[in-house]
Amino acid sequence: MKLLYLEARKGILRRSVLIALILFLCLDILKIGLDYRAGEIREVIGNTEGMQAGFAEIYDKVKGPITNETAAFLVGEYRRLSQAVADGTYSRKPQEGTYSGYIYGDYFLIGSYFYSQMSYCVQYSMRMAERLEQERENLKLYQSVGNKSMAAKCSYILQHYADRSISSFYLMDSWESLLQFDFSDLLILLLLILGVAASFTREKETGMTMLLSSSRYGGWPMLASKCGVAISYAIGLTILFSVLNLTVYGVLFGLQGWDCPLYAIEACQDTPFGGTVGQFYLLSCGMKAMGFSILSLLLLLMSACFRRTLYPCILGVGAGAGASYLAGWAASPVWWKGVLAAVSPLTLTRAWNLWSCLCGDWIGNIYFPRITLVLLIQLVLVVGMLWAFKFLLVHAGV
Amino acid sequence: MWKIEWKKLWFDQWGGILLLLFLAAYAVLCLVSGCDSTKAITQNEAAYLSYMQRWQGELNDQKVSELQAEYDALNHADSREAQDAKAAFMEVYNQYYYAKENPSRRFLMDERGWNTLLTHDGVNFLLVLCLLALCVPVFCGEYSCRMDQLLRSCRNGREALAKYKLLLMAVTAVIVTLLFQGVQFWIVGRTVDLSGLSYPLQSLSFFETSPYRLTIGQAYGLVVLCRVAGAVWFAVMTAFLSVWCRKTVLTLFAGISVSLLPHLLGNSFLKYVLPLPAGLLAGTGYLWGPLTEPHYNADYTEIRDVAIFRGVSPKEFCGLLSLFAAVLLVQLFFTVRRYVGRKAGAGVRIPICAVLLVWLSLFFLTGCSGETQAESVYDFFGNSDHGENGDYMIELDPMENTIYATNRKSGEAVLLNRSAFQSQGDIFAIYVTESTCYYAMQNTGGTGEGVWVYGVDLHDFSERLVYSSVPDNTADFWGLYE
Known part of the structure; x- marks a missing residue:
């Protein structure tokens, strides 16, 4: 523990890193605030006050458990307003008794934000049942012709998509935005470079390596403590930014809907994940922590390979950009792109892409989700990095 | 001293090799990124270029009559070739419509190359x-090997050395930026036509509202100058x-x-307005002028243009340049002072920090929002909705988006595109071999234009x-x- 603390003092618990961390936390809040104000997360926030008031009034009426009353209210209002604007002769002037102040404004609000989302929630279980029926037929056909691989995929679908329904109505745009928010990932990457990239080179530049290698704890214990600190730093940063993001989004939009299933977000209707949105946020934070931990080990390895701090820093930024590009293929249906994405540690930071749709691969006749492939390859990568550390230590005569 | 510093940077610190590596990486990036274009032009490039060769430049009566004649001729033609040519022609015709509003400032030209060079303002990461x-x-x-203390005790190791180092960094920044610009220009020039240097800037429709009355060549020169200045500033900031x-x-x-x-x-x-080198390094936005996007008004009765990029007027640009120059000078001054070990007094530091903080706060709290949107032109492929082999007769039903294979012996019909969890798209053609039925599907999922081709094995499906x-x-x- 003492070694861990000493290593942390050297690289992370420094004034410069802490100042950068505080600044970046402020920047993170600022970025969410600016996006919020510009209406990029919820469009109506960028609209007029009347529209916002109308939105709030309607939302208050319909949010919560889906009942016959809420559904009937929305259908009735949508029909009434559709008829009112259908022939284009509706009044363009402010109207009493409207939600937003204008007839078309009400029609726009109900049509854009509530009606389609409510019909998605209500019809989801029925539509999914139809699709599962199709998959059952597919399973029979594939079994009859001896196609085991396709039958395995059908079985996977039937197992993971059964008994689905959405019982509550909440607007999930804020959750969707939070789950896709990746500005903090860039900040974490930069902070990792600041804290980890100089772990070994700092000692080489000051000639301390020789001294350390001759001490009792200068070999494996020192390496283990450096790895431990790098991983703890990555996990700590991920937790810090995740909690901050959740808090800021919670303050701006509220956390309602956290217990809805993930497929209540329309963009995730095909997700194989059966848990709630809150559980998925925890899962995505865990995956991020894992991805950044592996990336911090990679930065540590780079630091061990060079004598000057400049190179691991530049290479670290390059590796971050390259890993980000490869991670863009996380959900690609093309197999070799999927494999390349699995090589990138940053693919683990893209839980949204990996889980929002059915994305899987086969090995022989076994069907498994893409995340399994990513985890397997990342495990191989970690083992490879540990082997490389051993090689470097032996090479250095420790 | 200059020679020693120069040698240290380019040879001892592997600067030359690093630069070559980065230039090679940038060349690959430029090649992979390609040029701004539309599908109609890419698929009918020969036709588009032949039209451009005929009518490029300032509009005149002869060109206008030829354009109208071609328009009429293509409208009455039904052949497949004529349809392809029409797609390319409509691109030219749209440009003609834009140009005829102000023929003296708007020439007909192949915009792809210059749009690639002048309408993007992302960070050049490399x-x-x-x-x-x-x-x-x-x-x-x-600093890392503590040599600075030794150097500062030398006769020329204080202010003179700091100035030489700063000069070296500035010259390096100029060389590197020009080389990067040269690589980009060369690759874009090899990919598409970059003629039209002397045409007015407003010939590019993106610059419709630009307040500058420059030629395209002058505008590009200005952008390169901005980037060079930005790079010098970035070097000084470093x-x-x-x-x-x-x-x-x-x-x-x-x-x-x-920078990011x-x-x-x-x-x-x-x-563009923050006192940081990012704006000058991007460069292009200073010439753009206001950009707008149509939006509904509050009561949804009419569509108005809403500014998504405010634009920088020439006066504001000059003001910003003066501000940037002042910041640059302050940085130079403090760099030299700090290097030689002199610290600024509180009387200097506090007002500068206060001014910078106020400036930053002002610009964080003001501005407009939105994004530009690219125009897309769709083309349609030839249809093929029937195929057969020894065992099956296969039919595509484009209305239902289904493909059925009917067994010749048993008469049983099997649905081939069975998966209920597949990417969304419209199937528009099939091709059948003895063992496989291939079907082409146009992506409708919103992830971008493109086609998937799936193969269904006709033995195990x-x-x-x-x-x-x-x-x-x-x-x-x-x-x-x-």
Whole structure:
């Protein structure tokens, strides 16, 4: 523990890193605030006050458990307003008794934000049942012709998509935005470079390596403590930014809907994940922590390979950009792109892409989700990095 | 001293090799990124270029009558070739419509190359990294081995050395930026036509509202100058950060943050007015003029143009340049002072910090929002909805988006595109071999234009993706890459 603390003092618990961390936390809040104000997360926030008031009034009426009353209210209002604007002769002037102040404004609000989302929630279980029926037929056909691989995929679908329904109505745009928010990932990457990239080179530049290698704890214990600190730093940063993001989004939009299933977000209707949105946020934070931990080990390895701090820093930024590009293929249906994405540690930071749709691969006749492939390859990568550390230590005569 | 510093940077610190590596990487990036174009032009490039050769330049009566005649002729033609030519012609015709509103300032031209060079303002990540790789060791290299103390005790090791180092960094920044610009210009020039240097800037429809009455060549020259100035400023800022942080990792961290974060915060206009090099390094936005996007008004009775990029007027541009020059000079001054070990008094530091803080706060709290949207032109492929082999007769029903294979012996019909969890798209053609039925599907899922081709094995009905032109890489580099 003492070694861990000493290593942390050297690289992370420094004034410069802490100042950068505080600044970046402020920047993170600022970025969410600016996006919020510009209406990029919820469009109506960028609209007029009347529209916002109308939105709030309607939302208050319909949010919560889906009942016959809420559904009937929305259908009735949508029909009434559709008829009112259908022939284009509706009044363009402010109207009493409207939600937003204008007839078309009400029609726009109900049509854009509530009606389609409510019909998605209500019809989801029925539509999914139809699709599962199709998959059952597919399973029979594939079994009859001896196609085991396709039958395995059908079985996977039937197992993971059964008994689905959405019982509550909440607007999930804020959750969707939070789950896709990746500005903090860039900040974490930069902070990792600041804290980890100089772990070994700092000692080489000051000639301390020789001294350390001759001490009792200068070999494996020192390496283990450096790895431990790098991983703890990555996990700590991920937790810090995740909690901050959740808090800021919670303050701006509220956390309602956290217990809805993930497929209540329309963009995730095909997700194989059966848990709630809150559980998925925890899962995505865990995956991020894992991805950044592996990336911090990679930065540590780079630091061990060079004598000057400049190179691991530049290479670290390059590796971050390259890993980000490869991670863009996380959900690609093309197999070799999927494999390349699995090589990138940053693919683990893209839980949204990996889980929002059915994305899987086969090995022989076994069907498994893409995340399994990513985890397997990342495990191989970690083992490879540990082997490389051993090689470097032996090479250095420790 | 100059020679020694020069040798240290380019040879001892592997600067030359680093630069070549970065230039090679940038060349690959430019080749992979390609040029701005539309599908109609890409698929009928020969026809588009032949039209351009005929009518490029200022409009005159003869060109107008020829354009009208061609328009009428293509409208009455039914052949497949004529339809292809029409798609390309309509691109030219749209440009003609734009040009005829102000023929003296708007010429007909192939816009693709210049649009690639002048209408993007994303961060040139490789240039920033290259500048950091070359400039950071100039000061930090000596700090890391404590050589600075030795040097400062020499006769020329104080102000003179600091000035030479700063000059070296500035010259390096100029050379590197010009080389990067040269690589980009060369690759774009080899890919598409870059003629029209002497045409008015407003010939490019993107610059319709630009307040500058320049030729395209002058505008490009101005952009290159801005980028060179931005690179010099960035180099000086790196020196400034080096002498204040004294650590390589801190300087790199601060340099990367300063160059990347302005692109992500607020809207794309913000970076042009912040007193940081990001705006000048991007360069192009100073010439754009206001950009707008149609939006409904409050009561949804009419559509109005809403500014998504405020634009920088020539006067504002001059004002900003003066401000940037002042900041640059302050940084130079403090870099030299700090290097030689003199510290600024509180009477100097506090007002400067206060002014910078107020300036930053003002620009974080103001501005406009939105994004530009690219126009897309869709084309349609030839239809093929029937196929057969020894065992099956296969039919595509484009209305239902289904493919049925009917067994010749048993008469049983089997649905081939069975998966209920497949990508969304419209099937528009099939091709059948003895063992496989291939079907082409146009992506309708909103991830980008493109086609998937799936193959269904006609023995065990397994399905596999055999071709994809759908852009499926969702990486946007945390919002830095548009």
